[in-house]
Amino acid sequence: xxxxxxxxxxxxxPRTPAPTGGRRARRGLSDAGYATLLAxxxxxxxxxxxxxxxxxxxxxxxxxxxxxxxxxxxxxxxxYVTALTDPGIRxxxxxxxxxxxxxxxxELVLGLAVxxxxxxxxxxxxxxQTLFLYPLMIAPVVAGLLWRFLMIDSVxxxxxxxxxxxxxxNPGDVSWLSDPDLVLFSVALPDIWLxxxxxxxxxxxxxxxxxxxxxxxxxxxxxxxxxxxxSVTLPLLRPVIAVALIIRGVDAARAFDVILIQTDGGxxxxxxxxxxxxxxxxVSYNDPGTAAATSTLFMIVMMVVAMVAVLTIWRPGKES
Amino acid sequence: xxxxxxxxxxxxxxxxxxxxxxxxxxxxFVYLVLTSFKPAVDAIAVPPTVLPQRxxxxxxxxxLNRPGVTxxxxxxxxxxxxxTLLSMALAIPAAWGITRYRxxxxxxxxxxxxxxxxxxxxxxxxxxxxxLGAAGLTDTPTGLALAQTTxxxxxSIWLLASFFEGMPREIEEAALVDGCxxxxxxxxxxxxxxxxxxxxxxxFAFLASxxxxxxxxxxxxxxxxxxxxxxxxxxSQFGLDWGPMTALATLYSVPAVVLTLLLQRRIVAGLSLxxxxx
Numbered sequence: 097x098x099x100x101x102x103x104x105x106x107x108x109x110p111r112t113p114a115p116t117g118g119r120r121a122r123r124g125l126s127d128a129g130y131a132t133l134l135a136x137x138x139x140x141x142x143x144x145x146x147x148x149x150x151x152x153x154x155x156x157x158x159x160x161x162x163x164x165x166x167x168x169x170x171x172x173x174x175x176y177v178t179a180l181t182d183p184g185i186r187x188x189x190x191x192x193x194x195x196x197x198x199x200x201x202x203e204l205v206l207g208l209a210v211x212x213x214x215x216x217x218x219x220x221x222x223x224x225q226t227l228f229l230y231p232l233m234i235a236p237v238v239a240g241l242l243w244r245f246l247m248i249d250s251v252x253x254x255x256x257x258x259x260x261x262x263x264x265x266n267p268g269d270v271s272w273l274s275d276p277d278l279v280l281f282s283v284a285l286p287d288i289w290l291x292x293x294x295x296x297x298x299x300x301x302x303x304x305x306x307x308x309x310x311x312x313x314x315x316x317x318x319x320x321x322x323x324x325x326x327s328v329t330l331p332l333l334r335p336v337i338a339v340a341l342i343i344r345g346v347d348a349a350r351a352f353d354v355i356l357i358q359t360d361g362g363x364x365x366x367x368x369x370x371x372x373x374x375x376x377x378x379v380s381y382n383d384p385g386t387a388a389a390t391s392t393l394f395m396i397v398m399m400v401v402a403m404v405a406v407l408t409i410w411r412p413g414k415e416s
Numbered sequence: 417x418x419x420x421x422x423x424x425x426x427x428x429x430x431x432x433x434x435x436x437x438x439x440x441x442x443x444x445f446v447y448l449v450l451t452s453f454k455p456a457v458d459a460i461a462v463p464p465t466v467l468p469q470r471x472x473x474x475x476x477x478x479x480l481n482r483p484g485v486t487x488x489x490x491x492x493x494x495x496x497x498x499x500t501l502l503s504m505a506l507a508i509p510a511a512w513g514i515t516r517y518r519x520x521x522x523x524x525x526x527x528x529x530x531x532x533x534x535x536x537x538x539x540x541x542x543x544x545x546x547x548l549g550a551a552g553l554t555d556t557p558t559g560l561a562l563a564q565t566t567x568x569x570x571x572s573i574w575l576l577a578s579f580f581e582g583m584p585r586e587i588e589e590a591a592l593v594d595g596c597x598x599x600x601x602x603x604x605x606x607x608x609x610x611x612x613x614x615x616x617x618x619x620f621a622f623l624a625s626x627x628x629x630x631x632x633x634x635x636x637x638x639x640x641x642x643x644x645x646x647x648x649x650x651x652s653q654f655g656l657d658w659g660p661m662t663a664l665a666t667l668y669s670v671p672a673v674v675l676t677l678l679l680q681r682r683i684v685a686g687l688s689l690x691x692x693x694x
Contacts, residue, residue: 127517130598134513135525138506138569142525145566146532149543156543213434221431224438226680231445233672235627237644238665242448245658251462253447267463289444343533350536353629357648374538375630384542391539398534406530 150395157388175389184365185390188373191280192349195369198284199291199348200341206288207295207340212325214296215303225300232293236286240357243286247272273359276366283355283367287348295340302336303329342405349398370394445669452476452666456659475663479650484638485664488646491557492626492668495642498561499625500618503568507617511576512602516588526577529570540566541634548635555640563631568621575620579613580606615679623672643668 125133160171179185214225231239246254250268258264272282306329314328330337352371355361361368361376368376370390378387447466451459452475454468459475479485514522544563545554553559587609591601607614632642647668650661 128519128521131513131517131519132521134509135522138510138573139521139525139528141502141506141565142528142532142569145544145562146535146540149540149547150535152543152547153539210437213430213437216430217434221434224434227438228441229676230673231441233623233676234445234669235629235644235672237627237629237647238448238669241647241661241665242444245451245662246444246447251460251464253464253466256463289441292441346534352537353644353648356629371536371538371630374536378538378542387538387542391536391542395535395539398536399531402530402534 153388154392156384157392158385160385171385175385176393178386179390179393182386185370185373185386187365188368188370189394191367192369192371195280195284195351196345196348198281199287199351200345202284202288203292203295203344204337204341206292208299210292210296211299211303212329214300228296229293231290232297234290236290236351236354237357239286239290240283240354243282243289244273244358247282247285249274274363276363279359279363279367283358286358287351287354290354291344291347295344298336298340299333302333305336306332338405342402345405346398346402448662449666451658452662454659456657459659459662475659476667478657479660479664479667482646482650482660484641485643485646488641488643489668491560491636491640492642492644493671495557495561495564495632495640496622496625498558499564499568500622502561502565503572503621504614504618506565506569507572507576507621508607508614509602511573511580512606514573515577515580526573529573532566532570537567537630541631544631545634555635555637557640560632560635560640560642561625563635564625564628567628567631568624571624572617572621575617576610576613579610579617583610619675619679622675626672 157175158171158173159168160174161168210228214221214228217224246252249255249271252267252272254272255264255267255270258270259267264270270278273279310328310332311324314324319327349369350371351369352375355367355369355372356375359367361372374387374390374394377383377390450466450468453471453473454475455470455472456475456478458465458469510525513519514526541563548554548559548562551559553562583606588601588606591605592598596604627644628642629644629648632645633648636642636645643664647661647664650657650664
């Protein structure tokens with residue numbers, strides 16, 4: 097706490113407004129002033145630990161040369177030009193999008209199916225729900241390692257089981273993590289495995305919040321099965337689905353450790369998403385300018401996409 | 417009668433499906449745990465077997481005797497505890513201020529924490545190396561905990577806000593009528609009511625730090641190294657030594673699993689809070 101406080105006093109000072117004396121004022125502080133006071137410490141910490149680094153990031157993105165003082169100079173938008181034209185970075189952006197779509201769509205379909213199943217079975221299935229929750233608690237680095245172990249070419253248990261049930265002729269037929277055409281899908285598996293639970297959890301809570309009389313009414317109108325799902329359940333789940341999709345989409349797009357531990361972005365960069373590219377640009381190629389410019393663009397795109405998603409799917413105005 | 421039978425068959429099929437889903441879903445982790453108890457040679461046998469031929473703790477002994485592994489556990493615990501306490505201390509008042517009073521500044525903080533979630537960790541982590549270095553916090557659990565607060569704090573604010581949102585307003589009003597101050601009402605009346613939500617939030621904040629990798633990779637080298645980094649280093653330093661690696665991975669998952677087991681009922685209670693308020 098203390099280092100943060102030391103780092104931030106100039107910003108904290110103007111954030112506490114003078115009491116303005118609202119109608120329900122107590123002890124000299126209006127509701128609005130009190131609310132601001134409650135939120136101020138969190139805001140200050142976020143400004144110091146996120147705002148400041150991001151300002152530094154943008155400054156770095158406008159400079160070239162390594163950050164060690166040897167020839168760091170102002171470079172204008174040159175790094176942005178590099179970030180936008182470099183074929184490696186462009187390919188990584190494409191892979192990040194593909195990876196995110198694979199993860200999010202698989203999780204939504206699986207998560208919704210399992211949530212509906214558990215909802216249908218009711219509280220008696222609680223033990224199953226709890227067991228299903230566990231992958232959520234496991235470290236991504238452990239999950240990545242585990243799936244790498246499951247999918248080791250020709251000696252992994254996945255290929256062994258697939259061979260035994262007759263889907264593969266030979267355990268060596270599929271090289272999950274060394275086939276460049278397949279690897280982006282393979283590295284997504286632990287991510288899907290880890291967080292489908294999250295999707296299920298959120299959607300299940302959403303399903304529980306739907307008043308049963310709505311279903312009764314729809315049933316009386318003759319709606320059944322899929323029709324009930326499409327015209328009653330899904331529209332009512334819309335805000336919940338939106339939140340889950342946005343959170344998972346953002347996290348999938350930023351995926352780093354799961355991929356690093358499985359393939360380190362290989363083979364031939366076929367599983368290298370933007371976070372890995374940025375990390376390598378910074379740490380391996382010692383090019384902080386390009387790394388900063390790429391990060392800045394990456395962040396802006398994510399924010400714009402998420403904002404559009406919030407405004408179009410979630411439509412928060414309609415809820416309150 | 418046949419109608420009743422059909423309904424029973426359908427319920428039976430649903431149960432079978434649910435059990436199958438959980439078995440398939442749980443298999444990878446069960447396989448990890450089973451492998452950790454195999455002799456190191458059997459762990460990489462071709463073809464692989466699911467069940468160990470012989471149980472042994474050798475992999476655990478090998479893993480724990482590697483230099484730095486025990487220390488990494490201590491680092492992981494202290495980092496996660498600091499990050500959780502800091503996040504909760506900041507998020508509780510902030511989330512209450514935001515949901516209860518709905519000021520513009522509050523909405524701004526809420527949107528701000530959502531934006532923070534969208535920042536790639538690399539983008540925050542790389543500048544933080546220099547910033548925390550200048551503060552003398554390089555390679556310390558405190559420095560790493562501060563960095564991880566950037567993940568745990570926004571998450572906590574959002575989770576707590578949704579728990580506060582689901583709480584009937586009358587509870588606070590009753591407390592205020594009884595003569596409580598606003599802050600006393602928050603501490604004595606409101607927080608106990610959402611204790612399930614607090615527990616869930618604390619678990620998620622703890623796990624966000626416990627499982628975090630990228631900041632730990634960027635901000636620690638030797639002294640403050642956490643176990644995820646130790647696990648990752650296992651493969652480069654010692655080749656693909658699967659036996660001890662699965663043992664360490666299993667061991668590292670134990671606290672998370674136990675924590676969830678202990679507070680499991682509260683997690684379910686906390687999550688269905690919004691549903692039962694009416």
